[in-house]
Amino acid sequence: MSSCFHCNLPVPPGSHWQVTVDAVVQPMCCPGCAAVAQSIVDNGFSDYYRSREGFAATATQDGLIPPELKLYDLPYLQDDTGADASSADAIFLVDGIRCAACVWLIERRLARLPGVQAVNMNATTERLQVSWDRQRCKPSDILTSLREIGYIAYPYDPVRHGAQLDRARKTLFRQLFIAGLSMMQVMMYVLPTYMADAGSMDADIGSLMQWASLLLTLPALLYSAQPFFRGAWVNLKSRTLGMDVPVALGIGAAFIGSVVATVRGTGEVYFDSITMFIFLLLCSRYLELAARRKAASALNTLQHALPASAWAMPGYPDDRTLMLMAASQLREGDVILVRPGEAIAADGIILEGDSAVDLSLLTGESRALHRDVGARLPGGAVNATQPIVVRVTQAARDSTLSILVKLIERAGQGKPQLALWADRVAAWFVGALLLFALVVFCFWQWVDSSRAWPIAIAVLVVSCPCALSLATPTALAAATDRLVRRGILIVRPHVLETLHRATHIIFDKTGTLTAGKPVLRHLETLGGRSRDWCLQLAATLEKSSAHPLGLAIVAAADGVAGIVELAVDAVRHDAGRGLEATIDGLQYRLGSAAFVAELVGTAPTDLAPAEVTPVYLGSSNGWLARFDLADGLRTDARDVIRYFQASGRTVILLSGDQQTVTQTVADELGIATALGESLPDQKLAYVQALQRDGAIVAMVGDGINDAAVLSAADVSFAMGGGTALAQLHADCVLLSGVLASLSEVDVTAAQTLAVIRQNLWWATLYNVIAIPAAALGWLNPWMTGIGMSVSSAVVVLNALRLRRAVRLPVSTQDDGTAIRPLPVASAG
Incomplete structure (x- = not known):
């Protein structure tokens, strides 16, 4: 009897389960082992079987962990991206994120896991970033802990993420379709009862319509409303209160009350309100999902721009034979051929040929720029016209585009103070709402028991903590997406908020204003x-x-x-x-x-x-x-200085160059305060002195020699450039190299904070008006369903306005850098 290649248990006689591993057909003992082994092969982890020191342990079906998670424990599959060699860092995809309470629960649960050093969950992109101690924790521990609280997670993969979003969209659409169909059918039976005069409809006919409405409501309740009941169950198991709890209670209470009234033949039924509420709330969630996909579109575009393979020339220059190899295997010194239309797999230098290169994904520059022999090319740029031979100067994982993608992924993980405040308010809001609904029910039970049940349901349904928790993250995601598409990378979450409050804007000279x-x-x-x-x-x-x-x-x-x-x-x-x-x-x-x-x-x-x-x-x-x-001087330097001066900020020039040179530049640009001959420690001391006096300082430098002062400023900006991305210490990177982008960030910050304030005011005003109205019995359950859905939709649509950018007029040279035109013609 042969043994299972995966777990070494005996293979039963007549077993037909097999998996091809490294071109060899291997026997499996059961469909479980076959599924695990096939997944290992499909995900490119066949090395597991060559390097393992033992066989996989057997497990019950309930205890199985997706094989990708166990494989992620292997040392050679983990990146040493932590603070030291004992630390590791990874990004995971989490399925089933619904609201701010989900984010709070995940971060709280993982923070208590031994060995976990940092946790950041991004609800907009569904990405979870975790840092952990290798000696005390493994990736499978992290993901098993997530499964215990009801969330399925996987190591991040852009293809899997796209498929996951597509599956979620299709599932949500099916649930929305069923809910809409049930709603329309129920309305057909309910409408005659609304239109009939008292006593004009036979009791048997009315009862028949109620039973028909009950049966037609079941598909919406059992299938379409699953996300709400599942989310509420997860919240209750973990002893937290999320947005799904009041929603599930409202739907459940309305259905139970309607069933009781139908069976007894007396009382109010709410089948039309139930189906309408489910349909409208699913509409809101479908819109929210679409908004999340749009907000993450810039990152997805960059992810898909990373080439998976490259044509290597291992014998160059004597042998020009081409060999297709994985981009991840490229190392410094390798020579590759880049054909027209192909993305450059890694940073490199042109050895042969000249071509136009599209840098729009990296810098926002819309024109293809000419590059010839000796020119440096960033990974991720697209060769537009002629074949070129390139010598790799950085491994693919360290290319400009790869670093940019990592920075963007990390940029979305943190939360500014406004978002943290909204999350805390939303979490307390749900608890207060449930207590308030109970008080309202008791009050109406004492005043008019026949109205107690529908009014309590209306209170539960009309509230909208979802709008409150979506107000800030949706606006920030839309603004970030807008800026990335313009060649502006926000690395820290507080950039927009802090820049809007900045009182002093300090510019370096060389490489910044010049x-x-x-x-x-x-x-x-x-x-x-x-x-x-x-x-x-x-x-x-x-x-x-x-x-x-x-x-x-x-x-x-x-x-x-x-x-x-x-x-x-x-x-x-x-x-x-x-x-x-x-x-x-x-x-x-x-x-x-x-x-x-x-x-x-x-x-x-x-x-x-x-x-x-x-x-x-x-x-x-x-x-x-x-x-x-x-x-x-940059052509846009004077306009940028005037913009900030007009906005009431104090503009200062702080440079290490000679005082006479620094003063000349300041006079030409209209800057009142110019400090030259400043060493790095003197720059740092100057910024700290301003901060001690209450100033909020924004520092703009070239990101290479100004690391200390950039880190010390309240918010900092660096002019981006190629491989220097990896050395930046700034909170925001102007990848385009255009100084006018700084003005655009400030305009976007003002617009974003205005939208956030509008969203928070709307969500607060809606709840302040709607909840008392429902408690007083002025709103029917179906009206409250419309109100809650519209409230969420208004917040999301208002935030999506930020994706529309007003393009600022900027003149650039052929290399994409804005420089003052040469004044030779006037020289004498």
């Missing part, structure tokens, strides 16, 4: 030659140089019409000083004043201003020109 690279600010002719001729000659000399100052001169010449190259002979570079060459038999030099003076024979008489870097041009016949280069 482009971070030199541009030609002025050209001064020193001889008899024209400005264009001098620029032509200097650009020709610098064609072979990669120095930043030389590149700035070449770029300036590219923007001037009529520039042609000259024939250059015997180019010689003198490191740190300049270069010399011969043109038409005459020797020229381009570089520092001292270097050119050695050829000219005299010192220059016209000195450059202190805030620029001068590059001189001369020949053996004399001085020709001086090129003044400096870090160029």
Whole structure:
């Protein structure tokens, strides 16, 4: 008798259960083992069978854990993303999230699990982020604990998540359809009783219609209302009060009261109200599910943009044979071929070819940008036109897009203070509501017992803690989705709330208000030659140089019409000083004043201003020109400064550059306070001093050299860029590299907080008016069902308005960076 390949138990005679593992058909003892083994193979975990040291333990059907969870315990399948080697971090998908109480219950339960260090549940994306101690906890412990409180969870997989959302949508639609059908059929039987005058309908006919309504209500009650009863049962088992508790009590109480009245032949029946309430509430949930999918659309788009495979060229350059390999296996130094229309699997440098590259997913830049040999490409960019050969500089898991996806996933986990407040209020609200409904029932039982039951049901049904708990997270999710689509990544949950309250906006200079690279600010002719001729000659000399100052001169010449190259002979570079060459038999030099003076024979008489870097041009016949280069201001810098000044904020320039240079930039931009020559610790001390005086400080820097001050500020922003994403310490990243995005964040913050306040006011006002009205007997159960559904729908629809963005006009260069246009034409 053979043994089961999975658990090693004997295989019964005649068993037909088999699974193919690594191209070998293996016997299984039962359908359970076959299902587990097949799932292991289907999920790509066949290595489990090659590396295991024993066989799987047998278990009862009730105790089975999905195999993915047990496999996640294997050391080589866990990422060391925690604070140290003993910690691990993972993102899981949780099925069955309904309201803020679900989030509170999950976080509370896992926080008590030994070894769990941090828990964050995002109700909008249904993602759970957990950090744990490897020595005290395993992923299967976490997910088993979730199963015990009624939630099914799996290791995060974008394909599985998409399928899960699709299944949830289809199931909810079926429940909605059945509820709607039951409602219409019940209405057909109830309407005649409403229209008939007293005594005009025969008692037998009325009783028949009631029994027919009862039978037609059963499908809606037993199938469509399952989510409410299941959620209420989970809440009660875990001794918490969620939104489903009053809903389930209201539906159950109305149905029981109606059944009793139908059997007795006397009393009010509410079958029409029950089916209508179930239908309307499911409509609200269907709308909420659609809103959650839209709010998570930006992240889903990025997830699907991560390529699963790449065409590797292991023998490059001698052998150009292609080999298809998994993107996750790419390592630094590998060479890949990227065909037109394909996404680049990892960060790299172009070795061969030139093409247009679509960076819209990473930066929000809508135009495809030209890139040629030597250009760096971020992982996730799309090759638009020609095949290119790329050398990988970062593993796929460390590519720009992968890091961006991780940051976005982490961004949605935390909660700002407004959301935490709403969650606490909603949790207490349900408890207070149940107590209030009991008091109302007792009161009406004393005043008019015939009205006690329907009024208590109306109180339970009319309340809407759902609207209260959805008010903040739905608005934040919609705003975050809007900003991600515009190339703005919110990493911390408090960004919008804190920026809106900020009193001081502090800017770094280099790389923030300026482009971070030199541009030609002025050209001064020193001889008899024209400005264009001098620029032509200097650009020709610098064609072979990669120095930043030389590149700035070449770029300036590219923007001037009529520039042609000259024939250059015997180019010689003198490191740190300049270069010399011969043109038409005459020797020229381009570089520092001292270097050119050695050829000219005299010192220059016209000195450059202190805030620029001068590059001189001369020949053996004399001085020709001086090129003044400096870090160029961004074209949108002045507009951004004026925007914040107009909004009443204090704008400060804080830089490590020379005070004269810093003051010049401040004067040009209209900034009153400019502090130069500030070391990192001095910047930190300055920000902390402002905070001690009560200021709320927003810091804007390049994210590389300003880590300390960015972390210390109340809210911080960094200009994003390629692999530097992994080193950022900011709360928000302007991936587009456009400074005007900061103004857009502030506008979005104001709009988001306005929507949140509107939602909270609406939810509060609705409950303040509707609950007393129901308690006084002014509202029938069917009216309360409409009210509750409309209340939730209003909150969700109002929040979704934030997804519509007003595009700000921003001018950019070909590399996607906004830079002040070159003022060469006005130089003299």
